[in-house]
Amino acid sequence: xxxxxxxxxxxxxxxxxxxxxxxxxGRTLDDINADVEQEARRLGVEIEFFxxxxxxxxxxxxxxxRGRLDGIILNAGAYTHYSIALRDGxxxxxxxxxxxxxxxIFKREAFRHLxxxxxxxxxxxxxxxxxxYILALRALMVEQFEPWLV
Amino acid sequence: MVSGPNLNLLGQRKTSIYGMGSLExxxxxxxxxxxxxxxxxxxxxxxxxxxxxxCLQTAPDxxxxxxxxxxxxAHYSYALRSAIGAMLLPCVEVFISNVHKREEFRHKxxxxxxxxxxxxxxxxxxxxxxxEALVNLGQM
Numbered sequence: 001x002x003x004x005x006x007x008x009x010x011x012x013x014x015x016x017x018x019x020x021x022x023x024x025x026g027r028t029l030d031d032i033n034a035d036v037e038q039e040a041r042r043l044g045v046e047i048e049f050f051x052x053x054x055x056x057x058x059x060x061x062x063x064x065x066r067g068r069l070d071g072i073i074l075n076a077g078a079y080t081h082y083s084i085a086l087r088d089g090x091x092x093x094x095x096x097x098x099x100x101x102x103x104x105i106f107k108r109e110a111f112r113h114l115x116x117x118x119x120x121x122x123x124x125x126x127x128x129x130x131x132x133y134i135l136a137l138r139a140l141m142v143e144q145f146e147p148w149l150v
Numbered sequence: 151m152v153s154g155p156n157l158n159l160l161g162q163r164k165t166s167i168y169g170m171g172s173l174e175x176x177x178x179x180x181x182x183x184x185x186x187x188x189x190x191x192x193x194x195x196x197x198x199x200x201x202x203x204x205c206l207q208t209a210p211d212x213x214x215x216x217x218x219x220x221x222x223x224a225h226y227s228y229a230l231r232s233a234i235g236a237m238l239l240p241c242v243e244v245f246i247s248n249v250h251k252r253e254e255f256r257h258k259x260x261x262x263x264x265x266x267x268x269x270x271x272x273x274x275x276x277x278x279x280x281x282e283a284l285v286n287l288g289q290m
Binding site for chain 1 (some may be wrong): 157169174212222242250251257258259262265267268269271272273275276279282283286287
């Protein structure tokens with residue numbers, strides 16, 4: 001049975017390609033999702049895409065991944081830095097989650113250096129542009145994470 | 151690919167955090183992915199901060215990108231940060247473990263702001279992903 005993985009985009013990521021292209025690049029969210037879809041087909045993985053600007057909708061979606069999906073790729077946008085609700089949602093979902101950021105958050109404002117969701121994710125990929133989503137997908141391809149990583 | 155202090159002991163210490171694989175295993179995994187991608191990789195490990203800096207200073211003569219796991223130096227070596235900044239090569243920072251799950255002093259990397267990006271938490275796969283990232287950057 002093929003793996004099912006959710007790709008979840010948080011607030012303002014629907015504006016990709018239209019805002020702050022110097023930081024986030026010129027590609028739109030649809031462009032990025034199309035690339036992920038293509039890589040997923042190559043790997044034989046099924047993808048569910050979700051984007052919301054609303055914190056609560058992201059929490060609800062992530063909760064509903066529990067027992068249903070094999071992995072989550074999450075770019076929580078600015079919620080990364082302060083949404084304890086999202087953090088609790090990820091922990092409750094018990095689904096291996098990879099945190100992705102398009103930009104290198106450590107090069108930017110100090111308030112972006114802290115990720116409150118990082119401790120409940122498997123790992124973090126940042127600064128590598130939209131290719132970060134592809135790398136996250138490949139990271140989730142392992143049969144099972146070794147217990148010492150989880 | 152440059153590894154910092156204590157990474158020569160992989161597989162022998164704190165295996166509940168870093169896993170059972172040795173640094174040699176990581177190097178082999180990276181080399182075999184490099185062959186598939188059609189790139190060449192050279193692997194180095196140093197316990198001395200100064201030796202890493204010496205290595206990075208000569209890197210632009212020989213290499214097009216650097217993968218670095220600076221070990222504990224990531225959290226406090228401003229000399230390493232300056233060396234990475236000066237080298238003008240894309241550098242991807244790698245961690246085996248998810249540093250954000252661990253002690254607070256490991257949450258901050260002083261070299262992250264001068265690296266292109268950071269990949270951490272995926273075990274030895276972190277290195278393979280970093281290599282794929284550098285190859286992708288080279289194609290852009």
